[in-house]
Each structure stands twice: as structure tokens, then as C-alpha cells.
Amino acid sequence: MTDRSPRCSAAASCTPAQIAASALTRYRDLIDDWDAFVAALGRPLAPCIWANPTRISVAGLAALLAEEGVAAEPLAALPGALRLAPEARIGQHWWYCAGLAHAQELVSQLPALLLDLAPGQRVLDMCAAPGGKTAQIAFALGNRGTLVANDISSDRIKALQGNLDRLGVINVSTTCKDASNWPLRGGQFDRILLDAPCSSEGTLRRTPSLLGRLGPENAARLAPKQRLLLEKAVRLLRPGGRLVYSTCTFAPEENELVLDAVLAAEGEGLRLLPAALPGIRCAPGLTEWQGRALDPRLAGCMRIWPHHNDSGGFFIAVLEKPAEVAANRQGHVPVTPPGDPAEIAPWLEGVASRYGLPEDIWSRYRVHRQTKRGLHLSAADHCPPRVPRPEASGLFFHRTNVRPPKPTTAGALLLGREASAHRIELDAEQRDRYLRRETFAPHPEQLAAGAYGQVVASYRGHVLGMAVVHRSGVVESLFPSRWSGCTAASGGQPSAASPQPPAASN
Ligand SMILES: C[S@@+](CC[C@H](N)C(=O)[O-])C[C@H]1O[C@@H](n2cnc3c(N)ncnc32)[C@H](O)[C@@H]1O
CATH class of the missing domain: 3.40.50.150 (Vaccinia Virus protein VP39)
Structure with a gap:
């Protein structure tokens, strides 16, 4: 591939001179306002996020961000979305780790x-x-x-x-x-x-260094x-x-x-x-x-x-495709979920009783054993394709091959909101230590709830994941190391052990 122009560095934006020397000039006659196009490419792109409709309204998210000191403006054309300042680092915030929002470019x-x-x-x-x-x-x-x-x-x-x-x-x-x-x-x-x-x-x-390629x-x-x-x-x-x-x-x-x-x-x-x-x-x-x-x-x-x-x-x-065209009627048909329901039932009873989940909770889901490691759940009416064979259906929510068995972080984020037992509410300092996978001391009132062993950890009522309250008086974070690039809301750097927060989308 020919290198047609001086490369923009990964951090800097493209300059007018670099754009004028690049292959983009072949579009010059297609663009209504070339100068405005060049000026836009020279500005950094402000990230956009949307509110997770299963966890928070966009107004609730906007209010939460305002309290957290994160500048955000609504996007009139996209009612569920907010635009942040160009320098905002989204994956660093607790509310992102809690799955309250997803980062996705406006056009995407x-x-x-x-x-x-x-x-x-x-x-x-x-x-x-x-x-x-x-x-x-x-x-x-x-x-x-x-x-x-x-x-x-x-x-x-x-x-x-x-x-x-x-x-x-x-x-x-x-x-x-x-x-x-x-x-x-x-x-x-x-x-x-x-x-x-x-x-x-x-x-x-977002990637100015592409220009030369x-x-x-x-x-x-x-x-x-x-x-x-x-x-x-x-x-x-x-x-x-x-x-x-x-x-x-x-x-x-x-x-x-x-x-x-x-x-x-x-x-x-x-x-x-x-x-x-x-x-x-x-x-x-x-x-x-x-x-x-x-x-x-x-x-x-x-x-x-x-x-x-x-x-x-x-x-x-x-x-x-016009409705008159002949259909391929083979379609999807429900497949029997893998796993023996009699083997799965005691695990479900165990999770529901420990965390005080509603009695009807499992009727909302299709629970199956996809791997020896534990249990997956998907929507009750989800119908995985027979072909090609899926890699996974739904989310992996409960690990049964460890002692004691434990809900995964994904399981805690999904089900933990309804937990009425074995749940601790963290303060801001504990939250940051939790997301950095550090141990911390519980407050006496957190212990008074009698929540020893595995607990659901939340902040401001939003679940962050699982923790273990040890009788020695220490709380151990079970936040996944691969997610711990999401560190403190106070602008902390991703931990060296795990540099990648969950991926944002283009
Ligand atoms: C533009 S990206 C998709 C972005 C994605 N839709 C999103 O919104 O997050 C294109 C994707 O196509 C995948 N891809 C490339 N060739 C493919 C193929 N032949 N079949 C399926 N996926 C392919 C790439 O791995 C890449 O993830």
C-alpha cells in the first residue's frame, strides 16, 4: 500500500496540509463544503454514550453524570444518548463498569x-x-x-x-x-x-494515524x-x-x-x-x-x-425484500436447552435463597448448562440457531465448578439488583478500592447486616459485582481482573495488571 501523506500521530488530529496531501482529495467534488469537512477532521471527536434502558433512564443517567462532575449534553436526534466532552475517558467510571451506559459513536x-x-x-x-x-x-x-x-x-x-x-x-x-x-x-x-x-x-x-494508509x-x-x-x-x-x-x-x-x-x-x-x-x-x-x-x-x-x-x-x-418472493421456510425451531433440569434446579434454589431473590425469578429465563464451568441464562423465549452452532447463548451467570460456587460479575449485574440478602452497599472510597481489586475494611453497620461470605456489592443502589466479606474484617473484591481497567471515578489510570476496560464500539 502506498503511503500518500505525512502520518498524523495517534494523539494529534489531522492538519489541513496532511488532508490536502492525502487520498481523501479524491472526494473533493462529492463534498458540499470541503473546508468544513477539513475543519471537522481537525477536531477531536467527542464520545457519545447511551443509557442502558434496563438499568437507568437517560434523564437519570444525565443527573448522575452531573453529580459525578461529568459534562454531558443530550443529543436531540438520539433520545437515549448523551454527548460527553472530547477528553472524557468513559471506561474509567464506576457507572460504566456497572453497565449503566455504553459508549458508541453518534453515527454508529x-x-x-x-x-x-x-x-x-x-x-x-x-x-x-x-x-x-x-x-x-x-x-x-x-x-x-x-x-x-x-x-x-x-x-x-x-x-x-x-x-x-x-x-x-x-x-x-x-x-x-x-x-x-x-x-x-x-x-x-x-x-x-x-x-x-x-x-x-x-x-x-478517532484514529488520525489512518490518514497515511x-x-x-x-x-x-x-x-x-x-x-x-x-x-x-x-x-x-x-x-x-x-x-x-x-x-x-x-x-x-x-x-x-x-x-x-x-x-x-x-x-x-x-x-x-x-x-x-x-x-x-x-x-x-x-x-x-x-x-x-x-x-x-x-x-x-x-x-x-x-x-x-x-x-x-x-x-x-x-x-x-418484497413479500411476494418465495420464502425459505426452514426457519429456526426451539432447541432443547443443554443440561439436565434436575441437576440445574438445586443450584438455582441455592442462588435464590442465599441472595433473597424473588420466587418467580427463574421463570423469566432459560437456564442451561453450556459448559462444565457453570450455568448460562438467556431470555425465556430465546431460540438459539441450530446451525451454525452458537459459541454461547445468553450470559454466563453462575460458576458451579468452584467451592463455594459463585455468581459471576455478569450474573451479579443482572440479578443482584433484586437481591435482598447478602448484599453490601459501598461508599465512594470503598467503591474505588473495589474496582481496583483491592481489599478494604467494612464499616460496622455493613457487618451488622450479617452478610459474611460472598455478597453482592453495590454503590448508590447500582450493582458493581461480587465481593467476599471475611470474618477477619476484610472485604475482598471479586471484580474481574480483565475488567479492572474500569478504575476509580476520580480519573484513576487503568491498572497495569489489566489495561483494557470493556471495549467501546465504533
Ligand atoms: C465494522 S466492524 C463491526 C462493528 C460492529 N457492528 C459494532 O457495531 O460493534 C466489522 C466486523 O466484521 C468482522 N468481519 C470481517 N469479515 C467478516 C466475515 N467474512 N464474516 C463475519 N464477520 C466479518 C470483523 O471481525 C469486524 O469485527
């Missing part, structure tokens, strides 16, 4: 909004990791039913699972496959998101893969279903040209719908590129340049 939140989601739909997220859009879709489905989140990379699936665990998402099965080889015998979906791997030109504000050769390498993925998505969509194709790149070769080829091949079997979102400024999709006329319907796509909404860049197309 848009494709899921165009899927026209409703509970009861069966949805496939074909290229899902690290899972910001998966979590958005999961909550739009009411955290019930079936969403299949696939990615080709097993490491990235782990990051995705970490995000779903922190947020308490229980209606997702994950699969790890090349989505262009997804088996048709697994049946069709009501909604599909194809957030395709791309050259990521639209992420320059841009060029049409990236698009030439990626476009055939994107076309294969989109062709497979069309096959997997049920008649009457909706498919959203998105990328975070400006390159027409990865956007309109991919769609143009697939629309031509599908003929009457695929429609492109005009896409728009109130309060989001965008340019129409291209209907001509380098002298070549494209399908005129492509004007209905959304091309979002960074200066339009002070965001990153994005491209979105909304497609629909």
Missing part, C-alpha cells in the same frame, strides 16, 4: 435505528463485534426473543460478549463464522444488519468481500424483511458500487428504500461515480460526512 448508533425493530423479530447481526449495534438491537427487541450476533474473529467475539455481559443482554446467541459462508439451512431472518468490514475512512477523527486500493481489496456478504444477507432475509447495509467509510467502491451490483443482480427481488432520520443531516447516495451512471435509487442512501453532525463518517442503505 444510526444503522440499528433504520432496522424498524420490534419485539418478536428474529434478527441477525452478521459482522457484530465489538457489539455496540448488537446491544442496541437487543434492547430494541426488549431483551427478549432471538438475536444472533456473528463475527469472523473469535477474539472480537470475546470483546462483544464482555460488552453484552456488562450490559445484561440476554437475548443473544453468538456465532463465529465467515458470514459469507453462513448456512442457508439455518433459515431466514426478519431483520439483518450487515455492518460490513471496510476501510474505515470515517473513523479518522488511505487509498482506493483498500476499497478494491474489500469490495468483493462486501459484495459476497451482501449477497448472502439477501439470501438470509425473509420475504417482507428488512436489511441494513452500513460502513464507516467514504469510498464509493465499498458503498454505492457494492449496492449497485447487488441491486442489478437481484432485479425485482430486492428494493432500496429511501433512508432518513429526523435531526440527522446527510448527503444523498451517489448515482454516478467516475463517469459511470449508477442505479438512481441509490440517492436514497445516507452519506454522512463528519462536518454534517460533528461526528465520524458513515454510509447507510436500507433494503427490503
Whole structure:
């Protein structure tokens, strides 16, 4: 790959001179206001977060952030979201570790909004990791039913699972496959998101060092893969279903040209719908590129340049399969959850009685033994795909292969809110020590509650995870070492032992 321009350092923003010497100049005639585009790329990008609807309202989150001294402003176009100051370090805050919010760039939140989601739909997220859009879709489905989140990379699936665990998402099965080889015998979906791997030109504000590596050769390498993925998505969509194709790149070769080829091949079997979102400024999709006329319907796509909404860049197309097209009726059928219910029941009774959980708690979930390590739970009506075989369904909530058995952090975050026993409420200093995995002394009134052994630890009523209260008068944090990059709200640095907080999404 040719290095066309001086590289921006990872920390600095791109300068006008660097942009003028880069491959971005091939878009100059497409952009309504080149100077505004260049100026936007020169500014750092302010992070956005959305409130986890199962844990807090956006007004509640805004009020909490104000008390914590974190500046946040509502985003009119995205009612559940807030924009923070560019220097905000999101993963460092206790409320992030408690799964009250998820960090996701403004433009990255848009494709899921165009899927026209409703509970009861069966949805496939074909290229899902690290899972910001998966979590958005999961909550739009009411955290019930079936969403299949696939990615080709097993490491990235782990990051995705970490995000779903922190947020308490229980209606997702994950699969790890090349989505262009997804088996048709697994049946069709009501909604599909194809957030395709791309050259990521639209992420320059977050990763300025990309600038020197841009060029049409990236698009030439990626476009055939994107076309294969989109062709497979069309096959997997049920008649009457909706498919959203998105990328975070400006390159027409990865956007309109991919769609143009697939629309031509599908003929009457695929429609492109005009896409728009109130309060989001965008340019129409291209209907001509380098002298070549494209399908005129492509004007209905959304091309979002960074200066339009002070965001990153994005491209979105909304497609629909006409209801008259013949369906692949194989579909998903419920599979018997793995594990022996008679073996599982005593574990569930044990957890419910120790933590004083409501009597009907397990009727809300599908509990299964997926591994020897312990128990998973998912939404009661979740229906994992038979093919391809899922990596996991729902979240791993109870470890049974240790003595004594213990709820996982994901389990505590999900179920601990309803715990009426063996629970301690931490003060701010204890909270910070807890998140740094340090031991600390309990206050006498915390011991008076008689909560010895494993307890659910919370702060301001929001569960942080599990702890052990030792009779020696010490509280031991069981916060996972791999999550302990989320340290004190007071702006503490990630611990050296575990540098990565749960991944934010682009
Ligand atoms: C743009 S990222 C997806 C971001 C994600 N949708 C989110 O919102 O967090 C593209 C993803 O596609 C995955 N990928 C690349 N090729 C793939 C393929 N053939 N099948 C499935 N996933 C693929 C990459 O591993 C990467 O995680």
C-alpha cells in the first residue's frame, strides 16, 4: 500500500496540509463544503454514550453524570444518548463498569435505528463485534426473543460478549463464522444488519494515524468481500424483511458500487428504500461515480460526512425484500436447552435463597448448562440457531465448578439488583478500592447486616459485582481482573495488571 501523506500521530488530529496531501482529495467534488469537512477532521471527536434502558433512564443517567462532575449534553436526534466532552475517558467510571451506559459513536448508533425493530423479530447481526449495534438491537427487541450476533474473529467475539455481559443482554446467541459462508439451512431472518468490514475512512477523527494508509486500493481489496456478504444477507432475509447495509467509510467502491451490483443482480427481488432520520443531516447516495451512471435509487442512501453532525463518517442503505418472493421456510425451531433440569434446579434454589431473590425469578429465563464451568441464562423465549452452532447463548451467570460456587460479575449485574440478602452497599472510597481489586475494611453497620461470605456489592443502589466479606474484617473484591481497567471515578489510570476496560464500539 502506498503511503500518500505525512502520518498524523495517534494523539494529534489531522492538519489541513496532511488532508490536502492525502487520498481523501479524491472526494473533493462529492463534498458540499470541503473546508468544513477539513475543519471537522481537525477536531477531536467527542464520545457519545447511551443509557442502558434496563438499568437507568437517560434523564437519570444525565443527573448522575452531573453529580459525578461529568459534562454531558443530550443529543436531540438520539433520545437515549448523551454527548460527553472530547477528553472524557468513559471506561474509567464506576457507572460504566456497572453497565449503566455504553459508549458508541453518534453515527454508529444510526444503522440499528433504520432496522424498524420490534419485539418478536428474529434478527441477525452478521459482522457484530465489538457489539455496540448488537446491544442496541437487543434492547430494541426488549431483551427478549432471538438475536444472533456473528463475527469472523473469535477474539472480537470475546470483546462483544464482555460488552453484552456488562450490559445484561440476554437475548443473544453468538456465532463465529465467515458470514459469507453462513448456512442457508439455518433459515431466514426478519431483520439483518450487515455492518460490513471496510476501510474505515470515517473513523479518522478517532484514529488520525489512518490518514497515511488511505487509498482506493483498500476499497478494491474489500469490495468483493462486501459484495459476497451482501449477497448472502439477501439470501438470509425473509420475504417482507428488512436489511441494513452500513460502513464507516467514504469510498464509493465499498458503498454505492457494492449496492449497485447487488441491486442489478437481484432485479425485482430486492428494493432500496429511501433512508432518513429526523435531526440527522446527510448527503444523498451517489448515482454516478467516475463517469459511470449508477442505479438512481441509490440517492436514497445516507452519506454522512463528519462536518454534517460533528461526528465520524458513515454510509447507510436500507433494503427490503418484497413479500411476494418465495420464502425459505426452514426457519429456526426451539432447541432443547443443554443440561439436565434436575441437576440445574438445586443450584438455582441455592442462588435464590442465599441472595433473597424473588420466587418467580427463574421463570423469566432459560437456564442451561453450556459448559462444565457453570450455568448460562438467556431470555425465556430465546431460540438459539441450530446451525451454525452458537459459541454461547445468553450470559454466563453462575460458576458451579468452584467451592463455594459463585455468581459471576455478569450474573451479579443482572440479578443482584433484586437481591435482598447478602448484599453490601459501598461508599465512594470503598467503591474505588473495589474496582481496583483491592481489599478494604467494612464499616460496622455493613457487618451488622450479617452478610459474611460472598455478597453482592453495590454503590448508590447500582450493582458493581461480587465481593467476599471475611470474618477477619476484610472485604475482598471479586471484580474481574480483565475488567479492572474500569478504575476509580476520580480519573484513576487503568491498572497495569489489566489495561483494557470493556471495549467501546465504533
Ligand atoms: C465494522 S466492524 C463491526 C462493528 C460492529 N457492528 C459494532 O457495531 O460493534 C466489522 C466486523 O466484521 C468482522 N468481519 C470481517 N469479515 C467478516 C466475515 N467474512 N464474516 C463475519 N464477520 C466479518 C470483523 O471481525 C469486524 O469485527
